Amino acid sequence: MADKARYFLEQSIPELEKFEGKRQVACRYETNLALRKKRVQRLGLKGRSYTGSRKIFFILDRATRKFHGDIGLWMQYIDFAKKEKASKVLLKVFASALKLHPMKTELWIYAACHAMEENGDMTEARSFMQRGLRFNKGSKQLWLEYSKLELVYIAKIITRRRLLGIDQQEELPSNKTNDEDEEMIELPAITGEELNHEGSEEDKLENSPLNSLEDNPAFNGAILFAVFDLAIKEIPNDIEFIFAFFNSFAWFTGLPCQRKLLAH
Numbered sequence: 685m686a687d688k689a690r691y692f693l694e695q696s697i698p699e700l701e702k703f704e705g706k707r708q709v710a711c712r713y714e715t716n717l718a719l720r721k722k723r724v725q726r727l728g729l730k731g732r733s734y735t736g737s738r739k740i741f742f743i744l745d746r747a748t749r750k751f752h753g754d755i756g757l758w759m760q761y762i763d764f765a766k767k768e769k770a771s772k773v774l775l776k777v778f779a780s781a782l783k784l785h786p787m788k789t790e791l792w793i794y795a796a797c798h799a800m801e802e803n804g805d806m807t808e809a810r811s812f813m814q815r816g817l818r819f820n821k822g823s824k825q826l827w828l829e830y831s832k833l834e835l836v837y838i839a840k841i842i843t844r845r846r847l848l849g850i851d852q853q854e855e856l857p858s859n860k861t862n863d864e865d866e867e868m869i870e871l872p873a874i875t876g877e878e879l880n881h882e883g884s885e886e887d888k889l890e891n892s893p894l895n896s897l898e899d900n901p902a903f904n905g906a907i908l909f910a911v912f913d914l915a916i917k918e919i920p921n922d923i924e925f926i927f928a929f930f931n932s933f934a935w936f937t938g939l940p941c942q943r944k945l946l947a948h
Contacts, residue, residue: 737768737770740764741764741765741768741770741773744757744760744761744764745761747761748761748777748780748781752784753784755785755788755790755791758777758781758785758791759794761777761781762774762777762778762781762794765777766798766802774798778791778795778798782795782815786816786819786820787819787820789816789820789823789825789826791816792812792813792815792816792820792826793813793816793825793826793829795812796809796810796812796813796816796829796830796833797809797833799811799812800833800836800837806837806902809833809837810833813826813829813830813833814830817830821918822918822919824919824922824925824928827911827915827918827919827925828928828929828932830911831908831911831912831915831929831932831933832932834902834907834908834911835908835932835933835935835936835939836936837902838902838903838936838939838941839936839938839939841903842938842939842940903940903941904940904941904944905939905941905944905945908933908941908945909944909945909948912929912948915929930945930946933945933946934946
């Protein structure tokens with residue numbers, strides 16, 4: 685084991701000897717990389733060197749393996765992978781972090797938001813939220829953030845449809861599958877068949893006629909009803925928790941399903 689550790693240290697750069705602590709090392713290299721990029725831009729040089737990035741990834745990978753209980757370090761790793769647009773690395777980091785820390789709700793929320801906002805994949809975002817709730821059914825924060833994620837998604841679809849000026853188009857096809865993720869929680873009246881259509885759900889919601897959208901659980905509030913009902917079942921008799929849901933529903937004005945949500 686000592687020989688292996690010595691080998692990895694020798695493979696790094698000499699500056700490693702000047703620092704004590706994993707965070708200082710990662711931050712120092714990230715700073716050096718940023719300065720290097722600015723210098724290249726100032727000199728008008730073309731091309732890009734990945735040497736600095738690779739070293740930082742190497743350090744962060746070794747650090748999270750050794751100090752896997754440090755959530756702050758995992759977040760540094762995730763943020764750097766996002767900054768470098770290293771999608772494959774980011775997926776592996778999320779997977780490793782969530783496997784080691786399934787009770788850390790902030791990681792599930794971060795992964796879900798990234799899936800929707802950066803990848804445009806709401807199905808994946810729901811998967812993160814539902815798997816997170818499998819481990820943290822008593823987390824008020826996770827339940828509320830799940831509902832907000834659905835609200836933001838509906839609002840985004842409505843905004844895009846209005847910008848595109850969509851009226852009546854071809855009806856949304858129904859391609860259903862019976863595959864279910866064993867790690868997902870069960871949402872009443874909502875099944876994987878309604879969510880796992882072929883192609884992009886977002887594209888279909890953007891381009892479907894309004895009458896078909898009224899039957900879509902992602903648009904008509906059915907998923908939100910299910911999330912709310914299951915949340916208060918898991919966390920009963922908590923008035924403040926219930927009010928927090930309705931405050932979120934009231935905040936998103938202009939949603940077709942808002943009136944039904946507030947009257948639920």
